[in-house]
Amino acid sequence: MEEKTGNGKVKIFRFNPTTEQEPRYEDYEIPPEAWSGVKVIDTLRYIYERLAPGLSFREPCRQQLCGACGILVNKKPVLACDALSQKEMTIEPVPKYRVLKDLIVDLSGEKNDDEHL
């Protein structure tokens, strides 16, 4: 049985290329309701609303239809609105694209939709 209780630990890639030299990772501790039985997008939303108001990420459709919220969770490419949250997560932008801020990358070089995944 998967553990459903206890605080979750989320490590998030943060980077503002206009003011910072290097990206950094921020740690956020979140209560069970913010990770257990919810999607990664809900966890990001929780962190944005309560812990990191400057966090940038995309979340337009929340129904696995648009593909804009693609990120890495524990090194695996997923849609934030599709993947279930885990108790311990490292969340990063998808690789190979230029980071615009935090989890948002420049997809303008993408040849096909959802190629970034």
Add this chain to the structure above:
Amino acid sequence: MGTGNRLWQEVKAEILILGSEAAGAKAAIEAQEEGADVLVLTKGLVGKSGNTVMAGAGIQAALGHMDPRDNPDVFFEDVVKGGAYLNHQKLVEALTNLSVTEVPKMETWGAKFLKDGEKFVQYQLPGSSYPRTLNPIGHRGGLHWRRAFKNQFKRLNTRIMEDVFVTRLLMSNGQVSGAFGISLRDGQFLVFNAKVTLLATGGCTSIYRKTDGSIDATGDGIMLAYNAGADLMDMEFHQFFPMACYTPLFEMHQQPGALRYYLHGKFYNNIGEEFMSKYLPLSKDWGLRDPTSRAIYLENKYGRGSPHGGAYLAVNHLPHNLIDEWLKKHPLSLFPKLEKLGINIRKDALEVGPASHYTMGGVRINENCETRLPRLYAVGEVASGMDGAERIDGGPAITWCLGMGYIGGKKAAGQVKGLDWLSTDPEEVREEQEIIQSLLRKNRGVRAFEIKNKVKDIMWEHCALVRDGEGLKKALNLLQMIKNGDLPDICVPDPCPIFNKGLVEAVEALNMLELSEMTVRAALMREETRKSHFRTDFPKRDDKNWLKNIVISRDEGKMMFTTVSPLMTRLKPPEQEEAEG
């Protein structure tokens, strides 16, 4: 420009289009075909924002491929009757005619449809007299529209700026001269100078707690037009889709709708009744969207809803092999995911319920998609007049986007040939820049998402499927409390302008609050029941007094409400009211 230091960057385009999805994309393509210089802006990413990419199975065109009796005239009648005669009939006439050419054109642009030889397969959905709904392969219309538009953008080398959030239309001697916005990618303020501006920014479905639409749909374009002095119309009419998924983890997904539309699913309440027949004795489970949504809402009020506030939708009356064959032909992504949770549509019901789905109201336009303001057009869901009191079922939304994009794009391209450039008023730019900068400076106070949440709850509680005077007045008071109490303290906690969610949400929250107030005030004013607008204290349609559109305009900062007669060029309501809905 800017005195002293250069605070903003100027961008010029003959035609400025706000919004990059179906309506905006189509307008851009048509205008470029006419040789115009076009710039398309979107607050998100092309093909990855707004509601077009989320579109499901249907798009309507009066082709008559499955039944030769269908044609644009029948389509016109269905739309106007469906809208309870509040539609702009010249606009509807143009759009139903254009459906015949512009929808099939999507196939040549790369969309793939279910076909039978040369003919398009067309389904008959609720509210259509004959089979009219074309079926994009795989039930994911959005993917096909996205591909089709991107192909054209590529062919025409369309100039597009993504992640640009526009906060104001700019005026020059009473004419629209472009727009002010911020590039979310680098925080740069942008001043767009255009000969003509087109709004294609979609509706405001997000003003409701439950919505199956994109969170982008905050009505920004409706407010841009209103703030600049254009008229709005029909803001009391919002459509609710009855088959949004209510099952946890998949809340608001639209795909359960396919079970009703394409497998004739049945609705049940929590005591096993096929309850739709109580509310809709004629159409039963095949009812139109709003009455079906209302029936689910009322069953919940009487304690007969599903655990999460919806109803049960099931296809388990069908043989398994039939369902298996259907699933093979329509590989919808939701059902395998639900199966992993132990929900199997072959035997289990899905929990479904109403969700805010479409905005009938919006910017008031004429049949040329022109607004009241010179040099400003509105196309797609941001506009009003196509649908009247209710958009019909079966997928006309993208049809309207294509038709209006066609009209607006061509008209704008024709108009710019004879127009001079207007000058930008630097004072106005400075004023707007100061508004945004002061938001960025205010780091403590009420967060925008909190205001949004409050507004959504108020609207869902008091101004959604079932309305009455008392509830609407309460809603108005609650909205006023937010306006007076929270709004002056609205803050943006992070000062960095780059992809600042808090900043975008602050402007969106202001827009949502205003649009909600308009909806409530117009709903209060309309003392009758008409299609999507259902008043328990005025349960009858009142053609004598209310065969009218409510027009909203801004006068010295105040909302002004007036009524006008709808343009009825071809069809007038019969003496006898229709039996249902």
